Amino acid sequence: MHATIMYGPGEVRYERVADPSIEKPTDAIIKLSASCICGSDLWPYRGLSPQDGPAHMGHEYCGVVVAVGSEVKTVKPGQFVVGSFCLSDNTCPHCRFGFQSSCVQREFMTGAQAPYARVPLADGTLVATTEMPDADMIPHLLATSDVLGTGWYAADAAQVREGGTVVVVGDGAVGLMGVLSASQMGAERIIIMSRHADRQKLAREFGATHIVEERGDEGVARIMDMTEGVGAESVLECVGMDESMRQAIGVCRPGGTIGYVGVPHGVTFDGQKLFFWQRRMLGGPAPVRRFLPDLMDRVLKGAIQPGKVFDLVLPLAQVAEGYKAMDERRAIKTLLRVDE
Amino acid sequence: MHATIMYGPGEVRYERVADPSIEKPTDAIIKLSASCICGSDLWPYRGLSPQDGPAHMGHEYCGVVVAVGSEVKTVKPGQFVVGSFCLSDNTCPHCRFGFQSSCVQREFMTGAQAPYARVPLADGTLVATTEMPDADMIPHLLATSDVLGTGWYAADAAQVREGGTVVVVGDGAVGLMGVLSASQMGAERIIIMSRHADRQKLAREFGATHIVEERGDEGVARIMDMTEGVGAESVLECVGMDESMRQAIGVCRPGGTIGYVGVPHGVTFDGQKLFFWQRRMLGGPAPVRRFLPDLMDRVLKGAIQPGKVFDLVLPLAQVAEGYKAMDERRAIKTLLRVDE
Numbered sequence: 259m260h261a262t263i264m265y266g267p268g269e270v271r272y273e274r275v276a277d278p279s280i281e282k283p284t285d286a287i288i289k290l291s292a293s294c295i296c297g298s299d300l301w302p303y304r305g306l307s308p309q310d311g312p313a314h315m316g317h318e319y320c321g322v323v324v325a326v327g328s329e330v331k332t333v334k335p336g337q338f339v340v341g342s343f344c345l346s347d348n349t350c351p352h353c354r355f356g357f358q359s360s361c362v363q364r365e366f367m368t369g370a371q372a373p374y375a376r377v378p379l380a381d382g383t384l385v386a387t388t389e390m391p392d393a394d395m396i397p398h399l400l401a402t403s404d405v406l407g408t409g410w411y412a413a414d415a416a417q418v419r420e421g422g423t424v425v426v427v428g429d430g431a432v433g434l435m436g437v438l439s440a441s442q443m444g445a446e447r448i449i450i451m452s453r454h455a456d457r458q459k460l461a462r463e464f465g466a467t468h469i470v471e472e473r474g475d476e477g478v479a480r481i482m483d484m485t486e487g488v489g490a491e492s493v494l495e496c497v498g499m500d501e502s503m504r505q506a507i508g509v510c511r512p513g514g515t516i517g518y519v520g521v522p523h524g525v526t527f528d529g530q531k532l533f534f535w536q537r538r539m540l541g542g543p544a545p546v547r548r549f550l551p552d553l554m555d556r557v558l559k560g561a562i563q564p565g566k567v568f569d570l571v572l573p574l575a576q577v578a579e580g581y582k583a584m585d586e587r588r589a590i591k592t593l594l595r596v597d598e
Numbered sequence: 599m600h601a602t603i604m605y606g607p608g609e610v611r612y613e614r615v616a617d618p619s620i621e622k623p624t625d626a627i628i629k630l631s632a633s634c635i636c637g638s639d640l641w642p643y644r645g646l647s648p649q650d651g652p653a654h655m656g657h658e659y660c661g662v663v664v665a666v667g668s669e670v671k672t673v674k675p676g677q678f679v680v681g682s683f684c685l686s687d688n689t690c691p692h693c694r695f696g697f698q699s700s701c702v703q704r705e706f707m708t709g710a711q712a713p714y715a716r717v718p719l720a721d722g723t724l725v726a727t728t729e730m731p732d733a734d735m736i737p738h739l740l741a742t743s744d745v746l747g748t749g750w751y752a753a754d755a756a757q758v759r760e761g762g763t764v765v766v767v768g769d770g771a772v773g774l775m776g777v778l779s780a781s782q783m784g785a786e787r788i789i790i791m792s793r794h795a796d797r798q799k800l801a802r803e804f805g806a807t808h809i810v811e812e813r814g815d816e817g818v819a820r821i822m823d824m825t826e827g828v829g830a831e832s833v834l835e836c837v838g839m840d841e842s843m844r845q846a847i848g849v850c851r852p853g854g855t856i857g858y859v860g861v862p863h864g865v866t867f868d869g870q871k872l873f874f875w876q877r878r879m880l881g882g883p884a885p886v887r888r889f890l891p892d893l894m895d896r897v898l899k900g901a902i903q904p905g906k907v908f909d910l911v912l913p914l915a916q917v918a919e920g921y922k923a924m925d926e927r928r929a930i931k932t933l934l935r936v937d938e
Binding site for chain 1: 691692695696697699700826827828831838843853858861866870872873874875876877878881882883
């Protein structure tokens, strides 16, 4: 088959590779119903994360099981499944504690920007639907795999509550999913920091009640004004840069909580400042597996349509253009159609 | 009167000063029933916190109100009161959110290592008892003012739960109070890192179930062994040094929580490491006022005896020796008797 390989910054190719096969008895092979490009794929694309040689790209996936290893018990060929970008056994103490992204056997999914992919730890990782979903459900189900699951975790980590005030820093795909998540959790005021008209529109659709276009100190001052000088009790940091983290801290009230899901790049904290700021903080790779059954259920019931976050659809073979469009901010998030 | 003045590192004098007086209509003057020396007083004593000129020392206090300003409504002369080291109005949004230590009017108490002290924001800060407590209750009530309140906040911030596993890093007075607090909150396993026999004994008395004498990586490894490689879900960091913070992070399970109350000195965090560690963290000056009525109630009912943490009692005039004994680790915590 052909698959997506990144050779280095800006160098994404769709080229012939070996078909994936069962390597361990706990593996499954799936035929992808669709794939997509993650904001985190842009870090190496932009040369901001070091990379050791060519890498098979893609970690967001849903599709139909075509083969399973001898030890796989909970999924079988023919079933439609969604999995998380974090592969987990779902039985270890960390998984049972709801932190599957820190599973003792954790691996990170790769190679899903392809028509077929190998999913290690299939039993712990994959969640099957009872029926084959309609084609129009695919983008929404695909979104649960990472981008929605990560936004949901940000809101969960930030302890979003019914009736609460929430600030979302970052209007990328994850930030927009953070808005949707906070809305589903019953937040009353959802303020997103965004300066792009198309993203603002989508944010409103997902439940944002206020938009703040200012950034930095100005943005913080604006939100402090809107919250009577108090700040928000829940802040979702969905970028991972120093400036965005400062904004998150600046708009969070003392005793409030910051859920941060943008992988920090060039962010450091002074312990004493952190102490006196007195904000609760929880970050990390999202334990999507914890939320997956619930999120898939919300999608299948039609309660949420997270797939709206895909504003560019390309055939898989044009994956390089998908990266380019996201890098140049022409697209929020690219869905890759698997046509064969 | 005489009071305690720190002139610089190692230079504590008990000398004549002006009597405190009502300066603002929201002030109260109290006659102290006892005072004490805080671990945080040792930072400037050791030259580890910069100091601007001579400072009136002491921020832990309980005693009898002798005068109040014209606007004070909730306490009156003759009443026995306890207050927090953080002065707060207890009405602002941060106070109502339970974070009185971030009150919009916050001040830090000073001048309480003296027979009389001025307490600003008396209405918001002071909690009165219904009756005059017996003399033997004074050390326990005094402890609620800061050291117990801070240990309690560490346990609260670390989300200690009934039946949970807790690690306390630091066997100073606050760490010992953290043990007592975790025990009161129903933790099943309370592991304290301690290498001093006298402190270990007190820790056991306060509810510690396990003692770990090893430090650093060795200490972390020991606790990981004791917790089947999982770590604790709640960790109380009660020191504030780089090594102790590393230990706290090292023994906390992913998704677990670190409550840190030792003011960090020389501690910095790399954002990306913090992200992948995936520990929830909350620190800050303790909002003791939130807990004070409950803690005073527990003391007065005889449920807890936090005053046992005072292992050296000196007359106030010998305050300099009290500092020295704590600095040299001959005492865990010094109670200063007010005799006049």
